[in-house]
Amino acid sequence: xxxxxxxxxxxxxxxxxxxxxxxxxxxxxxxxxxxxxxxxxxxxxxxxxxxxxxxxxxxxxxxxxxxxxxxxxxxxxxxxxxxxxxxxxxxxxxxxxxxxxxxxxxxxxxxxxxxxxxxxxxxxxxxxxxxxxxxxxxxxxxxxxxxxx
Numbered sequence: 001x002x003x004x005x006x007x008x009x010x011x012x013x014x015x016x017x018x019x020x021x022x023x024x025x026x027x028x029x030x031x032x033x034x035x036x037x038x039x040x041x042x043x044x045x046x047x048x049x050x051x052x053x054x055x056x057x058x059x060x061x062x063x064x065x066x067x068x069x070x071x072x073x074x075x076x077x078x079x080x081x082x083x084x085x086x087x088x089x090x091x092x093x094x095x096x097x098x099x100x101x102x103x104x105x106x107x108x109x110x111x112x113x114x115x116x117x118x119x120x121x122x123x124x125x126x127x128x129x130x131x132x133x134x135x136x137x138x139x140x141x142x143x144x145x146x147x148x149x
Contacts, residue, residue, distance in 0.1 A: 025091060032087035036096040039080040040103050043110035046073055050114040062117040070116040077107055 049069055053060045081100060088097040 028087050028091035029093050032084060032091050032093050032096045035080050035084035035087060036100045039077060039084050039100055039107070042073065042077045042080070042107045043114075046070070046107075046110045046114045049073060050116060053116055060118060066116050074111055077111070081107075 049066065053062055053066045055061050081104065084100045085097055088094070088100065
């Protein structure tokens with residue numbers, strides 16, 4: 001048998017659960033929008049990284065720091081893409097998912113065009129043909145010893 005106090009307590013608990021659930025959805029929406037906006041800003045950030053390597057008189061300064069920053073930005077772009085899509089789908093924010101998916105080709109093109117070091121994604125034709133007297137050296141064998149290796 002339930003008393004009026006039990007019914008009030010149950011109603012209060014249900015209300016608190018719904019309120020917490022609603023707050024969680026709002027947080028998911030905000031995180032989805034934030035991740036989507038950060039993903040959409042990636043071409044501008046990649047451009048800033050590329051421009052920071054340019055010098056007025058010498059060639060580009062493709063320091064290891066600039067290369068690591070570029071690679072970090074690519075990893076961050078992938079993480080933001082996944083986060084934005086997952087959160088947008090969970091929160092039911094369709095425009096964030098649509099915008100993020102629409103900008104995937106733009107970010108990919110920006111990553112190729114604004115690569116550090118420049119020409120990272122272009123094939124330079126390799127090192128050329130191997131000389132006629134080239135003999136491969138296999139690990140764990142004595143095939144290198146006879147050729148001075």
